[in-house]
Amino acid sequence: MKYDLPDALIVECDGPIRTVVINRPDALNAVDKDLHWAFAHVWRQLAADVDASVVVLTGAGRAFSAGGDLEWLTSFLDDPVARDESIREAAEIVDEMMRFPLPVIAAVNGPAVGLGCSMAVLCDIVLVSETASLADPHVAVGLAAGDGGAAFWPLLTPILRSREFLFTGDRISASMAVELGLASRVVAPDDLADEAHRLALRLAGLPKDALRHTKRVVNMHLSRALAGPMQAGLAAEIATMQSPEHRERLQELEKRGQRRGQ
Numbered sequence: 001m002k003y004d005l006p007d008a009l010i011v012e013c014d015g016p017i018r019t020v021v022i023n024r025p026d027a028l029n030a031v032d033k034d035l036h037w038a039f040a041h042v043w044r045q046l047a048a049d050v051d052a053s054v055v056v057l058t059g060a061g062r063a064f065s066a067g068g069d070l071e072w073l074t075s076f077l078d079d080p081v082a083r084d085e086s087i088r089e090a091a092e093i094v095d096e097m098m099r100f101p102l103p104v105i106a107a108v109n110g111p112a113v114g115l116g117c118s119m120a121v122l123c124d125i126v127l128v129s130e131t132a133s134l135a136d137p138h139v140a141v142g143l144a145a146g147d148g149g150a151a152f153w154p155l156l157t158p159i160l161r162s163r164e165f166l167f168t169g170d171r172i173s174a175s176m177a178v179e180l181g182l183a184s185r186v187v188a189p190d191d192l193a194d195e196a197h198r199l200a201l202r203l204a205g206l207p208k209d210a211l212r213h214t215k216r217v218v219n220m221h222l223s224r225a226l227a228g229p230m231q232a233g234l235a236a237e238i239a240t241m242q243s244p245e246h247r248e249r250l251q252e253l254e255k256r257g258q259r260r261g262q
Contacts, residue, residue, distance in 0.1 A: 001052075029066060070250070142243055
């Protein structure tokens with residue numbers, strides 16, 4: 001099957017396994033306009049691939065995804081049309097991942113931040129490298145953690161722990177992610193790709209209909225619990241995108257980046 005995606009997201013085919021690679025390694029796989037669009041549209045294309053049984057999601061280079069691309073995020077300050085489109089796509093990404101019928105394994109090879117973190121946690125099985133970490137720093141840049149974290153984390157972790165990490169944006173180590181329930185298990189960095197592939201082959205060998213229906217029933221719990229919080233979270237995120245604090249925080253980050261580039 002031919003996939004219609006930008007170069008920032010690659011689908012590699014190996015028998016029944018489809019490995020989706022976030023492919024902006026020079027930018028630590030930060031999410032820009034093209035990649036965000038691809039995240040919203042790849043799942044239907046994968047579902048239409050009749051030869052696919054299992055999906056592995058990972059990042060190229062040393063990061064899984066470093067979150068939103070600063071230049072892209074800053075463009076929303078004066079472009080409400082693009083801002084609103086990004087929120088619509090964010091809702092579509094979560095909805096498509098929840099509806100996707102095949103099992104998805106996240107092979108988190110490095111930092112997974114913001115939307116990158118949300119996408120990793122939305123996968124069915126989350127393998128994390130010992131050197132990887134998770135973080136949702138929305139609040140630190142003046143945004144509500146609307147596109148997954150605030151809505152989804154409390155379904156997986158003790159709510160007091162969710163609050164602490166969502167409020168502070170602190171980095172969560174691989175071992176802590178497993179302890180909290182945000183990841184399945186820790187894998188040695190050099191073994192991560194092979195372990196994800198071995199697990200994918202094992203899942204691909206199981207009765208397909210039984211696996212799909214089991215996933216569908218499990219995800220019904222999450223979908224029902226997510227409906228209200230997800231809508232509220234995205235509404236809060238778009239409101240905070242228009243706040244003076246968010247503008248100030250982004251502009252300060254932009255200045256820091258410019259100073260480092262000099």
